[in-house]
Amino acid sequence: MTHTRAPEAARWAAPSATGPIRATVDLPGSKSMTARALLLSAATTGTSGIDGGLAARDTALMAAGLRALGIDVDDDARVWSVTGRPLRGPAHVDCGLAGTVMRFLPSLAATARGSVSFDGDPHARTRPMGPLLRALTALGVTVEAESASLPFTLYGSGRVTGGEVTVDASSSSQLVSGLLLSAPRFDRGIVVRHSGPPVPSAPHIRMTVDMLRAAGAHVDDADRNVWRVEPGELTARQWTIEPDLSNAAPFLAGAVITGGTVTVPGWPHTTSQPGDALRELFTGLGADVRRDQDGLTVTGTGRVTGIDADLSEVGELTPxxxxxxxxxxxxxxLRGIGHLRGHETDRIAALATELGKLGTHVTEETDGLTITPRPLRGTVVETYADHRMAQAAAVIGLAVPDVELSDVACTSKTLPEFPELWTRMLGTGH
Structure with a gap:
């Protein structure tokens, strides 16, 4: 696999734990919920509020893309305001490395009058976009693209006919969500049929459906692999964003491997976030897990046990x-995660390479990894500009001295405060 090696000056020494971690870690809002709230708010004709939205690179790119299309987005206060209005081109959208931007915004941008171009970071051009671009073409949108990925340009007439479309979303659930989120603005709404291997990360589609309904959309998802959204006006509303449960993973993992206790306040009792699966996963790995009015608390037992887990619905937790x-x-x-080859990097290959450098025996398979623990040693772990790889390396560093991350700044994609929160967690209870 190819990647750009970070300069040595960018390296970050992962701190080791000197004993059991005991900490409470307050996390900012969910990236997935924030991205959907921004887009749904932009699709209304009024002003919506977003309370507790995540301020990170991915969400900043989403807000900037909406502004480029003529939407008013004020994200300077705790409660952001978004005022929807008719979209206009010409405009350019920088997707960075954000799947939510490159796959959610095109359907909304297609309703603009004028041209809208999309591009992003170099690796973003390798992420699967073909099914979405073909679907938009089938729905009556004029798309100009040299390949089935970024960059591409949409030429809008101010409306999208909509109707029925069949997609293969086996590479990313975002391909379905991207079509559904803007469908109320299409003349005929949309019927999306998935044809192909199972759609990964299904909880993210449930989040899309739940948030569409909360905004007043009529959605029918009763039939397997079929989603129907009727045309109609969405309602401006106040969105309250849950803590990002996927970003809780490295902090709670710290409790598991040090035999400590970490609490994440505000853990919802019902949620469509895939990160909620951490409760079951960390229990399987040997920890005690408790959810109560204080949040979610994970306590390590002093023993970490191997697991056999299907992570197809929660692939982002894999690293x-x-x-x-x-x-x-x-x-x-760890299986069911072949789709991770099309994430921010080929995460299966990256994990096999970097865990192997640390001393672990890893067998890379088509849809997953077999991990056989061996004595670990410190080394420089390449992060591949991937926030989840950086988080995984920091977790290893808790138990293994002399682990360095090639670049910790990539965590700004979804959690700019990661280095500060990490060191603060280690300073609690010591």
């Missing part, structure tokens, strides 16, 4: 879970 598996006392099998 941190793999890091914990690397310090377990028995082998682990």
């Amino acid at each position: 941190v879970v793999a890091a914990v598996c690397a310090v377990a006392d028995s082998p682990s099998r």
Whole structure:
């Protein structure tokens, strides 16, 4: 696999734990919920509020893309305001490396009058976009693209006909969500049929459906692999963003591998966030997990056990879970995650390479990894500009001295405060 090696000056020494971690970690809002709230707010004709939205690179790119299309987005206060209005081109959208931007915004941008171009970071051009671009073409949108990825340009007439479309969303659930979120603005709404291997990260589609309904859309998802959204006006409203449960993974993992206790306040009792699966995963890895009015508390038992887990619905948790598996006392099998090859980097290959450098025996398979723990040693872990890889390396660093991250700044994609929160967690209870 190819990647750009970070300069040595960008390296970050991952701190090691000197004993069991005991900490409470307050996390900012969910990236996935914030991105959907921004887009749905832009699709209304009034002013919506977003309370507790995540301020990070991905969401900043989403806000900037909406502004480029003529939407008023004020994200300077705790409660952001978004005022929807008719969209206009010409405009350019910088997607960075954000799948939510490159896959959610095109359907909304297609309703603009004028041209809208999309591009992003170099690796973003390798992320799968073909099914979405073909679907938009089938729905009556004029699309100009040299390949089935970024860059591309949409030429809008101010409306999208909509109707029925069949997509293969086996590479990313975002391909379905991207079509559904703007469908109320299409003349005929939309019927999306998935045809192909199972759609990964299904909880994210449930989040899309739940938030569409909260905004007043009529959505029918009763039939497997079929989603129907009727045309109609969305309602401006106040969105309250839950803590980002996927970003909780490395902090809670710290409790698992140090035999400590970490609490994340505000953990919802019902949620469509895939990160909620951490409760079951960390229990399987040998920790005690408790959810109460204080939040979610994970306590390590002093033993980390290997697991056999299907992570097809929660692939974004794979890097941190793999890091914990690397310090377990028995082998682990992580499966159902072939789609991770099309994420911010080829995460399966990256994990196999970097865990192998640390001393772990890793077998890379088509749809996952087999991890056999061995004595670990410190080394420089390449992060591949991938925030989840950086988090996984930091977790390993808790148990292994002399681990360095090639670049910790990539965590700004979804959690700019990561280095500060990480060191603060380690300073609590010591």
